[in-house]
Amino acid sequence: MLKIFGKVSDSDLNKAPTDENCTQTCFSDSDCILAFFNEISNCQLFFYNSTETLEVQETNRDDGLFVAFKTNLSTTDLEHCPIESEISPKIFLGEDPISWANTSDSTWQFKKCIGNWKMFKRSNPDITVCMQVFILGKGTTQKEAEDYCSSMGKKVTGVAMVEESQWILNRTGELLNVTEWTKSEHYKGVWIDGERKGEGLYDITWSDGYTEGYGAFEDEWAYLDSGLTVAEDCLFVSKTPRKGIIDDVPCGDGAGLPHGVACGYKLE
Template sequence: MVSKISIISLIFILLTLQNNYAEVLKMMKIFGKVLDFDLKDAETDENCTQTCFSDSDCILAFFNEESNCQLFFYNSTETLKVEETNRDDGFFVAFKTNLSTSDLEYCPIESEISTKIFLGEDPISWTKTSDSTWQFKKCVGNWKMFKRSDPEIIVCMQVFLTGTGTTQKEAKDYCSSMGKLVTGVATVEEPKWIFKLRGWLPEVGSFKGIWIDGERKTLEKISFTWTDGYTEGYGAFESDNGWLSLTNTKGEPENCLAVSITHGRNARINDVVCGIGTGNELGVACGYKLE
């Protein structure tokens, strides 16, 4: 996306005093168009690029020589495809990018330009899908993006606090109501992130957890079946990250999973009674695979 470009320097965002370098937020402007979108019904805005820059949620401005302008926003956009065009076509695309420099007026060469968007928790890269086409894909809204390596997929997750005593069925129904599933976890980082969001609630005691996917089908401690359709393996249980007891103090089998505080340990995955859990589950982690 960085051939045929002009860089419009607008304002610096963050000054790093230690090395006199700045993270400069810029709008990168190219001759191009957003595929599958027609500007004929778009509003007129002669300052389309500046309007996008001034809106903290805007990631891209698409406009033409007649100043028909369409803005695209981070929290409401999941995928965009941009195709480079020629000057004679009269279409322009401007999108936000960051540049590290000590000279706020500096115009970089192509190799120095980052095609990443840094507005959310996860930097999102524009991916080149052909010689002239670029694609932007992210999770819905502010859902967290996890890049898994085995297999190589991207999983989107979000935690929802649904109230003390949430049952497993209620958790599944909640995710299903959004067209999503109760998510499994494949790395140590994923339950850590779920645990961190659970920490929004003050003074939450031990074993008050967040439902996740997974059900034990054998007597082995780490032997769970994932039903979300995209989780594989037991990497999330590494580094002593699971508090697995097989049964509770009443002798009831604990074959399902939640993320919670455990007694005096760093473990974040706890096996619980399927259906009712500990009776104190607070919510659910929903997820889906980003296609």
């Protein structure tokens, strides 16, 4: 636990329960990420699975307020107390290690995706996108997919990196109990955003509001042919007979192939 003089923004300790071992209580709880307490042992704990954003502001000793981060320090010397420039707390719970961002000289901020949604950091543009796969049943239509994501206030997500489509495929396999992508398991996939609007094979338009570029199509990771007899201008992620795991299918019904949808949103 890394203890500093500080407070959690928009939190009030006046009604918090008393716990003289606030820091140790947090340390012992596998889901606790932060303890906020004062000199009279009012204690408020914050937990990974129920927290999406937190802001910590450094205070003075005279304020009598303390914050303890659960983190791993870069030093192996347990007697070493790091100076401020050495403090870079990270949270190692869940699938993605999350760093506390030092947004100013005296403010630390933590953000993560809701629940167990997967976090992807994109570089062009520099944004963080959260994704999750949902299985709705074989023959899920495009409208059903869109409505499902919309019901949560999210979008059918596009993909900007190969890692994103690979994760969607692997997550789909887990949810469908596919242990090996044999030939009989090919084309068991989920809808993603993206529609061909022009004549070019890769002339795909994203409509989720945050996906740009075609990095996910690089190195033959997309298996697009636009259809031979029926137009196939929308996208889903699935295992195919080739390397490509992004396939084009008919908009609307997807030829009855999609089993669900990959939803997403930009982390603000």
